[in-house]
Amino acid sequence: MPFKETMKIFKKPDCLTKIPMRYCPGCGHGIVHRLIAEVIDELGIRENTVGIAPVGCSVFIDEYFDCDMIQTAHGRAPAVATGIKRCLPNLVVFSYQGDGDLAAIGTAETVHAATRSENFTTIFVNNAIYGMTGGQQAPTTLPTQKTTTTPYGRDTKIHGFPVKVCEMLASLDGPTYLERVTVSKVAGVLKTKRAIKKAFQLQLDGLGFSLVEVLSPCPTGWGITPQKACEYVDEVMTPYYPLGVFKDLTKK
Amino acid sequence: MPFKETMKIFKKPDCLTKIPMRYCPGCGHGIVHRLIAEVIDELGIRENTVGIAPVGCSVFIDEYFDCDMIQTAHGRAPAVATGIKRCLPNLVVFSYQGDGDLAAIGTAETVHAATRSENFTTIFVNNAIYGMTGGQQAPTTLPTQKTTTTPYGRDTKIHGFPVKVCEMLASLDGPTYLERVTVSKVAGVLKTKRAIKKAFQLQLDGLGFSLVEVLSPCPTGWGITPQKACEYVDEVMTPYYPLGVFKDLTKK
Amino acid sequence: MKAKVHIIESLCKECGYCIGACPKKILEPAPYYNQNGFHPVRITNMEECTGCSLCYQICPEIAIEVQKT
Amino acid sequence: MKAKVHIIESLCKECGYCIGACPKKILEPAPYYNQNGFHPVRITNMEECTGCSLCYQICPEIAIEVQKT
Amino acid sequence: MRQEVIISGFGGQGVIKAGVLLATTAMTENKHCTHFPSYGAEMRGGTANCSIIVSTDEIASPIVNEPDTVIAMNEPSLDKFEPKLKKGGLLIYNSSLISKKPSRSDIEIIAVPANEIAEQIGTTKCANMVVMGTYAAKTNAVSIDAIKASLSVVFAGKDKFLDINKSALDEGAKLK
Amino acid sequence: MRQEVIISGFGGQGVIKAGVLLATTAMTENKHCTHFPSYGAEMRGGTANCSIIVSTDEIASPIVNEPDTVIAMNEPSLDKFEPKLKKGGLLIYNSSLISKKPSRSDIEIIAVPANEIAEQIGTTKCANMVVMGTYAAKTNAVSIDAIKASLSVVFAGKDKFLDINKSALDEGAKLK
Amino acid sequence: MGIEKYKKGTKVLIKGNEAMAEGAVRAGCRFFGGYPITPQNEVPEYLSWRLFEVGGTFIQAESEVAAINMLYGASACGTRSMTSSSGCGISLKQEGISYIASAELPIFYANMIRGGPGLGNIAPCQGDYFQATRGGGHGDYRVIVLAPNSVQEMGNFPKLVYDLADKYRIPAMILADGLLGQMMEPVSFDFDWVDISKIPSKDYILNGCKGRERRVINTLHMDVDVLEKHNWHLFEKYNKIAANEIRFEERYTDDAELIIVAYGTAARIAVDAIVKARKEGIKVGLLRPITLWPFPEDVVAKLAERVGKILVVEMSLGQLVEDVRMFANGKSEIYFYGRPGGVVPNPEEVLGVIKRAMKSNIKAGEFCHLKKL
Amino acid sequence: MGIEKYKKGTKVLIKGNEAMAEGAVRAGCRFFGGYPITPQNEVPEYLSWRLFEVGGTFIQAESEVAAINMLYGASACGTRSMTSSSGCGISLKQEGISYIASAELPIFYANMIRGGPGLGNIAPCQGDYFQATRGGGHGDYRVIVLAPNSVQEMGNFPKLVYDLADKYRIPAMILADGLLGQMMEPVSFDFDWVDISKIPSKDYILNGCKGRERRVINTLHMDVDVLEKHNWHLFEKYNKIAANEIRFEERYTDDAELIIVAYGTAARIAVDAIVKARKEGIKVGLLRPITLWPFPEDVVAKLAERVGKILVVEMSLGQLVEDVRMFANGKSEIYFYGRPGGVVPNPEEVLGVIKRAMKSNIKAGEFCHLKKL
Numbered sequence A, B: 001m002p003f004k005e006t007m008k009i010f011k012k013p014d015c016l017t018k019i020p021m022r023y024c025p026g027c028g029h030g031i032v033h034r035l036i037a038e039v040i041d042e043l044g045i046r047e048n049t050v051g052i053a054p055v056g057c058s059v060f061i062d063e064y065f066d067c068d069m070i071q072t073a074h075g076r077a078p079a080v081a082t083g084i085k086r087c088l089p090n091l092v093v094f095s096y097q098g099d100g101d102l103a104a105i106g107t108a109e110t111v112h113a114a115t116r117s118e119n120f121t122t123i124f125v126n127n128a129i130y131g132m133t134g135g136q137q138a139p140t141t142l143p144t145q146k147t148t149t150t151p152y153g154r155d156t157k158i159h160g161f162p163v164k165v166c167e168m169l170a171s172l173d174g175p176t177y178l179e180r181v182t183v184s185k186v187a188g189v190l191k192t193k194r195a196i197k198k199a200f201q202l203q204l205d206g207l208g209f210s211l212v213e214v215l216s217p218c219p220t221g222w223g224i225t226p227q228k229a230c231e232y233v234d235e236v237m238t239p240y241y242p243l244g245v246f247k248d249l250t251k252k
Numbered sequence C, D: 001m002k003a004k005v006h007i008i009e010s011l012c013k014e015c016g017y018c019i020g021a022c023p024k025k026i027l028e029p030a031p032y033y034n035q036n037g038f039h040p041v042r043i044t045n046m047e048e049c050t051g052c053s054l055c056y057q058i059c060p061e062i063a064i065e066v067q068k069t
Numbered sequence E, F: 001m002r003q004e005v006i007i008s009g010f011g012g013q014g015v016i017k018a019g020v021l022l023a024t025t026a027m028t029e030n031k032h033c034t035h036f037p038s039y040g041a042e043m044r045g046g047t048a049n050c051s052i053i054v055s056t057d058e059i060a061s062p063i064v065n066e067p068d069t070v071i072a073m074n075e076p077s078l079d080k081f082e083p084k085l086k087k088g089g090l091l092i093y094n095s096s097l098i099s100k101k102p103s104r105s106d107i108e109i110i111a112v113p114a115n116e117i118a119e120q121i122g123t124t125k126c127a128n129m130v131v132m133g134t135y136a137a138k139t140n141a142v143s144i145d146a147i148k149a150s151l152s153v154v155f156a157g158k159d160k161f162l163d164i165n166k167s168a169l170d171e172g173a174k175l176k
Numbered sequence G, H: 001m002g003i004e005k006y007k008k009g010t011k012v013l014i015k016g017n018e019a020m021a022e023g024a025v026r027a028g029c030r031f032f033g034g035y036p037i038t039p040q041n042e043v044p045e046y047l048s049w050r051l052f053e054v055g056g057t058f059i060q061a062e063s064e065v066a067a068i069n070m071l072y073g074a075s076a077c078g079t080r081s082m083t084s085s086s087g088c089g090i091s092l093k094q095e096g097i098s099y100i101a102s103a104e105l106p107i108f109y110a111n112m113i114r115g116g117p118g119l120g121n122i123a124p125c126q127g128d129y130f131q132a133t134r135g136g137g138h139g140d141y142r143v144i145v146l147a148p149n150s151v152q153e154m155g156n157f158p159k160l161v162y163d164l165a166d167k168y169r170i171p172a173m174i175l176a177d178g179l180l181g182q183m184m185e186p187v188s189f190d191f192d193w194v195d196i197s198k199i200p201s202k203d204y205i206l207n208g209c210k211g212r213e214r215r216v217i218n219t220l221h222m223d224v225d226v227l228e229k230h231n232w233h234l235f236e237k238y239n240k241i242a243a244n245e246i247r248f249e250e251r252y253t254d255d256a257e258l259i260i261v262a263y264g265t266a267a268r269i270a271v272d273a274i275v276k277a278r279k280e281g282i283k284v285g286l287l288r289p290i291t292l293w294p295f296p297e298d299v300v301a302k303l304a305e306r307v308g309k310i311l312v313v314e315m316s317l318g319q320l321v322e323d324v325r326m327f328a329n330g331k332s333e334i335y336f337y338g339r340p341g342g343v344v345p346n347p348e349e350v351l352g353v354i355k356r357a358m359k360s361n362i363k364a365g366e367f368c369h370l371k372k373l
């Protein structure tokens, strides 16, 4: 039933403002935004939600989401989310973070919010690159992938191995739900939405920390066309970052 | 063969200075220091070694080890080790860190040195507490354990779950060797020494990142006698933090 | 006509995702430019559209609206 | 005498680890204080000592030296 | 001699590269030059522009407030920089993407259908070279040949585009 | 009236607590008081000391440079603070752990075998109360009874030690 | 009220750190995020149970960086929040403080200064004056800096901090040192228990957009004109604070021939020295800035005009003295005496310095560094 | 030498950031640890391949905090090392810089200032002057701050930075902005390629204790006397640097009736304004501090005595101006004109300000903030 959440009319969800999004052609961020907004609309929680913008290409989401928003220092969204959620536990809080933000500078904040099982939801957009600053190596950059700071390709001997966030967080007792999805094809988009919805739902149920990792195309950072970028997601990223549920304490 | 590395005379190893150690009665740090020094002596690498002191009760190890030493900012030993080892790869570099240092403030540095598989050795002394600052909760503090900042005991619902460092790092591709040991009894002490020796040896062989996690008594921080502290290690800590090898790429 | 598809041309960035996703292959780039310098996508044959909304689902710009009729 | 055990009394902090570890139970705290206010450990019967060095291995202060003879 | 130029357009239209090319050419001709890029409020898909000063004298401030020439590759750029143009200055605009007409009458105006010309040559990517050709031919600030010589420096390692870019310069020059 | 006291010993000998007790007692007697703890260069197993000022007037600086009384619980403390003692001041030292004799002749000296007495009472932990007893009895800066009354405030929740501490105070007082 | 621990006016003997922590709770603090560091550990330790009692939140953060960003969140949703640290930890918070200053959120943070630089030591020091008053973080911003000099003020100032922070939407801090943090003195809180339900609600906080326009808290302003405007707005605010919120204490200044300028612990030492000096007939007075920013500039300027000699006493290599030099504006001789690295000078020593300064005859406007003898 | 990219004197058109990066390599840099941030990304991007070419190490660190601590290690073992960042990132490095200052290790770091506070924007700005010159980190320490104002200087200064850093065992930095970093100008390196094997070896570095006593690098000095001594030692060093290493540029000051004090980008704008003013017969001169710390205090003092009016022009709300006020010491009228938030003033605008200042008649020693019209 791919259309379980079908509405008669498919159009911009209420939880997004009218402001056009400033992403490059084919960027995955826009798709993920729409899915989050649809979930918020469907759960009817827009007026009760606070969203947290990271530093990265999605730093402007405070303009796009039509709910209370806060933009934070690079990597610190989990700490800010913690501050908000602990003070006003009835709010729905989500943080939206890129791979540089979440898995490099924000590693400690991510791990510790997860291990504390803070009751908020993280949407983690993994595009294997620092998009905003011009395509530098990310912690998730794939072996041999060229970036502006790995001009000869990521060499694991020199630059080390990519960080697999879901796998790493799954080793902790804190997180409740961890899933990796992709938006390179429509099927993935629909799956991503289900994952996001589940994550929000379990926050509403007070069950603790959830994170949805979305493998997402960055045509500009990768220096290829949008179509090729989606192929790259499917053919290169997904084999390295297997899709699936890495932890689900609701299934016990 | 528990006495493989037996010398005829058992006394303070050469790689320790004459300065008496300033730890509380029954503190595990002293045992671990001795083991590292013995390993350095046995491998004959004292004149080629740089040790890195953390911030924690062991901040004074730069006085105890009779080799080049550097004392670093809280949590940043892995970054400093990276700087040194990358510049002078022929040195033997070890960092010595507590659980607050390594698994709280230094989480990002630890994870990333590990994922980059920096070729140095980390000795990680897990005593489930911030010893130096007066017994506050550590990331590794056990559920229900009382500390000066969890006066009613660590409640996982409020304070979150302990971080299991070996398990977490084992989820990364970078590390070469990860083992958890204990110094609560002589058998553990001997095993700890073997683990440390192995870690140093594989650094000498250029094989990458190694970490030995030592469960260690902190009678003062735990507010109990030394003997009771060792029992606590065996009866409470070890069940929560299982001993053993969590990763060993040399075994392939 | 099973569905109505409305493309907000000013938002389209010519990524081509919808074109690839449409099972009916009824989407194509227009020959002209929009204000941002892109050839916006247009629908060639509304009659064939099934209203499956795959184009909507994949569009990063939410430049496509689909209404089942 | 199989071994000689030397205890550096000034270093001992009376943790008692060696006492517990000694299979021969020949270690005990002295009745007097050392300069740091601890009752240092002393050996009651050197003859029985096997030189197993377990006391050395567990002593956090490296206050014990063992020499097999 | 002193020429202050602003080239402006979408990120991706190569306006920065065009500016670098101009400055490099000026340097090879032993003139003083500065090039300063500036990215608008929008990181991605937003506008970008650069200011180039070419002068026979030392250049203090590299900021261009009253340009001698504005090259506008899209409509927002026209809106932003037309008013700043010096009286009697030169406006070159990309008529492929700009449908409205410039409003000032005290300046010289050249409409260049840069995208169309570039697409004819082979790729819209060389639209920037088309307008550069027009600019150079019109102002003689630098010679077309000198620009061509600089191409291999600025686009080092991308030789396959050399010919396309040269044609674009030539086509643009025709529109002076 | 103004009394400046330094109590010094190993970390773990309870010197800080003893100082707090003194200051608390002074406060209950409506005197001005300050208590300032200081930990030596060694965090663990090192020395600790505290400075207490009790005064009928306002106290500006809480730092004690020339104490009226020094209570030294171990040898390093004796070495460090004996020379600072005011001429004619009072030195109380823990003869259980200090074998050497104080060297000054211009001060009053009381040797208290605090550890031994404390062990007899039940635990070395109350050695600090033994010397406090001596101090109070000797100087009358605060009364033994007032100290006893403060015990339950300072050791709140540790009632089982109350009696031991009271005995220690009494035993110490005998040595004045 | 069951959660009120000490009645207003009740005298208790507690440490400065505990007085500050209790004062914060009393003033409405309901969120603390912090990381242990000596000499302020009594603050988190106290709040770990005290905030629990009053229904607030205590989090021992994974680092100082996380802690300050937790405050960013807590205060963004309207909670009176607090963090405290020392030395290294305060340095790590600078990015976050810059954000909070830009976002105009009220927070309370405390620096119990220890000896620096680097790991330094844990002794009382005043080496972080520059960092506090000049914004150790990036960009043009200021924070309100209050410098108590007694356990009593440690207990009372948190209320002032929160009121100022809320009024001006600005980070405000207490700058003290290990001596003021760890010293015990009798203290009685001089303000009523704050009922947090009665704190006026804030029209910028994030608590869900039900029944109102959505709100955004943001420090990114890509458009330079917008960011410039924001900076000028901050500037006006800073001017307003400087016009209204300067606090200081003058003692014995009326007939003084030399003014000591000192704050916090150094000011306490100075008072003893001044009393001694006056006993010897030397007319010395004290200016104790209580707000280090905004700095009592006019007071310094006027004293400089009137009194020929100013002696700045600091537990540092000389930081406060730069403000004094700037505002004395060449009108007075300026002497400086500093003890860095965790040394607390003693009154006799300061008396000696006073005498040296009295005997010196540099010109007005000149500056003389009276180093340790 | 195969690894030398540009011959000394060869003219190339490159960005300021690239000039600085190449200048660093040329001066012997063999370790870079950094984290991307606009507007300095060209530095790591350039060094990611350039250091590889010369056999050095480039690491993109997990954060700015990690990066600065990598430098602590790299420089502890004797490598000329570098990091660069902007705004938020520099704030995060403050703890590490304080450690490195205390440990007396030579490092090179650069701040390409962007608009602040908070995330601000990526435009050229001078709002981090306080942070750079007053030590944004904790404790009493200083770093050498060099402020280039052209791509040429961006390329040449790294050599000076390393030489000074090595000579005095001190962190040294380049403070510039996005304009100087991203602007292209012809540059020709004016110093010879540094053969790193010929850099004098350092007697404090850690490289294994073979054949010598072990060495320790440490910033913890629990004994206050030891830490105080260390602080006075640093103080003496800072005085020596202040005595020997002040650099500045004076232009048109001989007959000037008004002196503009400005550095970096603002100084370039000022030159255009001065030229325009002189065309109108207004006698204006420029003092451009090149070392911001040590600050050219005597020069300011002398100019203040001689010239009646000083106008400080800054791309900030007013930071440099505090140094000028302090050292002018009441001798001159002080005017200030600032544009914060990433706005670069234009020469006409500054000319207008010059005229206003010329017409004003405040008293010497008074301070006038000439706000944007």
Ligand SMILES: Cc1ncc(C[n+]2csc(CCOP(=O)(O)OP(=O)(O)O)c2C)c(N)n1
Residues within 6 Å of the ligand: A055, A056, A057, A058, A074, A097, A098, A099, A100, A101, A102, A125, A127, A129, A130, A131, A132, A133, A138, H035, H036, H037, H038, H064, H088, H089, H092, H119
């Ligand atoms: C403390 C700090 N360091 C660095 C930056 C610069 N910066 C902005 S975005 C970014 C990386 C963004 O990458 P990612 O999180 O993967 O997001 P993406 O742009 O790829 O979506 C960096 C390094 C910053 N703003 N603050």
Ligand SMILES: Cc1ncc(C[n+]2csc(CCOP(=O)(O)OP(=O)(O)O)c2C)c(N)n1
Residues within 6 Å of the ligand: B055, B056, B057, B058, B074, B097, B098, B099, B100, B101, B102, B125, B127, B129, B130, B131, B132, B133, B138, G035, G036, G037, G038, G064, G088, G089, G092, G119
């Ligand atoms: C940036 C910074 N934050 C905090 C501190 C204070 N501090 C010193 S040691 C320590 C914790 C030590 O705990 P751990 O690492 O577990 O070592 P242990 O003492 O238990 O061996 C802390 C928080 C510091 N020195 N620097």
Ligand code: SF4
Residues within 6 Å of the ligand: A022, A023, A024, A025, A026, A027, A028, A029, A057, A127, A131, A132, A217, A218, A219, A220, A221, E044
């Ligand atoms: S750079 Fe990449 S992530 Fe950023 S907007 Fe462009 S495509 Fe998206």
Ligand code: SF4
Residues within 6 Å of the ligand: B022, B023, B024, B025, B026, B027, B028, B029, B057, B127, B131, B132, B217, B218, B219, B220, B221, F044
């Ligand atoms: S506090 Fe704990 S870790 Fe520290 S020295 Fe004492 S026993 Fe050891």
Ligand code: SF4
Residues within 6 Å of the ligand: C003, C005, C021, C022, C023, C024, C025, C026, C027, C043, C048, C049, C050, C051, C052, C053, C054, C055, C056, C066
């Ligand atoms: S709704 Fe389906 S059939 Fe219609 S245009 Fe979109 S993808 Fe094609």
Ligand code: SF4
Residues within 6 Å of the ligand: C007, C011, C012, C013, C014, C015, C016, C017, C018, C019, C040, C041, C058, C059, C060, C061, C062, C063, C064
């Ligand atoms: S998916 Fe959207 S943006 Fe992409 S081509 Fe289609 S309509 Fe345009």
Ligand code: SF4
Residues within 6 Å of the ligand: D003, D005, D021, D022, D023, D024, D025, D026, D027, D043, D048, D049, D050, D051, D052, D053, D054, D055, D056, D066
């Ligand atoms: S060597 Fe063995 S037998 Fe001898 S004292 Fe030590 S533990 Fe006991």
Ligand code: SF4
Residues within 6 Å of the ligand: D007, D011, D012, D013, D014, D015, D016, D017, D018, D019, D040, D041, D058, D059, D060, D061, D062, D063, D064
């Ligand atoms: S193990 Fe060492 S320190 Fe402990 S009692 Fe025995 S000799 Fe003393």
Ligand SMILES: [Mg+2]
Residues within 6 Å of the ligand: A056, A098, A099, A100, A125, A126, A127, A128, A129, A130, A131, A138
């Ligand atoms: Mg990314």
Ligand SMILES: [Mg+2]
Residues within 6 Å of the ligand: B056, B098, B099, B100, B125, B126, B127, B128, B129, B130, B131, B138
């Ligand atoms: Mg620990």
